[in-house]
Each structure stands twice: as structure tokens, then as C-alpha cells.
Amino acid sequence: YYLKFLTIVVGIFGSYLGYLVSNLSISYSLLSxxxxxxxxxxGSMWFMPFLSTNFISYFPLKLGYISSKSFDYGWGELLGGQGxxxxxxxxxxxxxDWYDSNxxxxxxxxxxxxxx
Known part of the structure; x- marks a missing residue:
């Protein structure tokens, strides 16, 4: 009982605290x-994450897309599973039918x- 009530209290308290913080005019004068x-x-280490993730993850994702298209919609679906x-x-x-005719x-x- 106490844990169920605690989640409701934390949710209501967090909503009220968020409402109070949003009414303050602190966010308008930030230098950042x-x-x-x-x-x-x-903050992004001179575009290092953008360069490393774009070139590293593009080719494996493209290979996965091609293999998914060829195996999922190709012979794998026809010969495996429900096919x-x-x-x-x-x-x-x-x-x-052949046995019935015989x-x-x-x-x-x-x-x-x-x-x-």
C-alpha cells in the first residue's frame, strides 16, 4: 500500500516542482x-561522434537491410517457417487426391x- 501511494505522491510532487521551475525566469538569461x-x-568533441558513427554504422546497417530484404522476403520465407x-x-x-483416384x-x- 505504501509503495503504491509513494509513486502517486512522487508523481504529483514532481509535476508541481516542474510547474514551479517553469514559472521562474532563469531559463531566459542563460549564456549557453x-x-x-x-x-x-x-561538447561533441569536434564532430567526432558524428564522423565515427556515420561511417562505422552505415555499412553494417546497409548490409543488414540487404540481407533482411533477401532472406526475409526471398527463399527463406518460401522454404522456412510457414512456406x-x-x-x-x-x-x-x-x-x-491421387490416392482417392487410385x-x-x-x-x-x-x-x-x-x-x-
Whole structure:
């Protein structure tokens, strides 16, 4: 009971505290907002994260996209998973029709021999 009530109290208290802080005019006089592009440049280690993540992660992501397109929508979907199941169902239905026709041929020949 106490932990459930504590989460509600913390949520309400945090909302009220956020409302009080947003009413203060501190955020309008910050120096970092005037120099936002310079602070962003210095804080990002001279564009090092942008260069390293763009060149390092582009090729593996592209390779994953290509393999996903070829395996997920290609032969892997046809032969694996539900594709193989559907193929077996089709094959069983075809063989069942073939066996039924063989059985009817057997009965027809049996009736034919009965008349002779």
C-alpha cells in the first residue's frame, strides 16, 4: 500500500516542482542558449561522434537491410517457417487426391471383374 501511494505522491510532487521551475525566469538569461552552436561543437568533441558513427554504422546497417530484404522476403520465407508448412499441405492434398483416384480405379476394376 505504501509503495503504491509513494509513486502517486512522487508523481504529483514532481509535476508541481516542474510547474514551479517553469514559472521562474532563469531559463531566459542563460549564456549557453546564446552560444548554443559553439557549445554543441565543443561538447561533441569536434564532430567526432558524428564522423565515427556515420561511417562505422552505415555499412553494417546497409548490409543488414540487404540481407533482411533477401532472406526475409526471398527463399527463406518460401522454404522456412510457414512456406514449408504450406508446401507440405499442398503436397498432402495432391497425394490425397491421387490416392482417392487410385482407390476409385481399384473399385471400378473390382466391379468390372464382378460383372465378368
Amino acid at each position: 542558449l546564446n552560444l548554443l552552436s559553439f557549445i554543441s561543437f565543443i 514449408l508448412y504450406g508446401f507440405f499441405i499442398y503436397l498432402i492434398k495432391y497425394m490425397q 482407390f476409385s480405379i481399384y473399385l471400378l476394376t473390382f466391379i468390372f471383374w464382378m460383372f465378368i
